[in-house]
């Protein structure tokens with residue numbers, strides 16, 4: 001019976017991991033889940049980097065930050081474009097036709113995909129958000145990632161999310177992808193001048209420690225109805241908090257905490 005329950009839970013949110021291979025496609029790297037036999041406590045058996053012995057895993061609680069005057073506004077260039085939303089079985093993934101770019105330290109990173117977690121993965125001074133958007137960019141060699149995280153709280157209706165909802169969320173991994181016409185991922189980014197920055201990892205197997213994280217300070221809002229619709233599809237697809245292990249979390253002086 002217990003196994004059956006785990007199976008049912010695993011079907012809820014399941015499956016493969018994301019890395020960026022030479023082709024630039026996000027591929028499956030093994031089965032994982034958020035509960036049961038393939039839950040986060042066992043991800044180290046799928047990929048060693050996910051084990052508790054690793055030192056720069058994500059997500060983390062954001063607290064005790066170092067203000068850094070040198071952190072510049074994030075430079076993302078994005079346009080309205082047709083965006084395919086698919087359900088790989090463990091999240092909802094968006095891929096814009098015209099890929100946005102992110103200028104970082106003189107290097108142009110290109111968007112790989114964006115996806116959602118419910119609840120949030122990062123917490124701020126112990127506070128969880130309802131949802132977290134991860135906008136994933138890769139450098140030209142596809143070995144370094146830069147991910148912008150946006151945390152949502154329940155409040156007013158969100159225009160960016162509404163465009164996706166209006167197309168109809170693909171509810172299962174077997175559901176056909178949907179296309180959202182004229183979606184601009186930049187509309188989801190709250191305030192690019194105000195963020196936290198720290199070195200971390202993918203939050204799903206293979207948990208590669210190659211991610212330069214940018215978590216925006218200003219939370220976005222979504223309505224209760226919007227949250228319910230996303231939660232129904234996403235389930236609980238957030239990894240538990242990981243140890244900070246002495247890492248410095250930088251923050252822009254601008255904005256709240």
Ligand SMILES: [Zn+2]
Nearest residue numbers: 115117134203
């Ligand atoms: Zn993510």
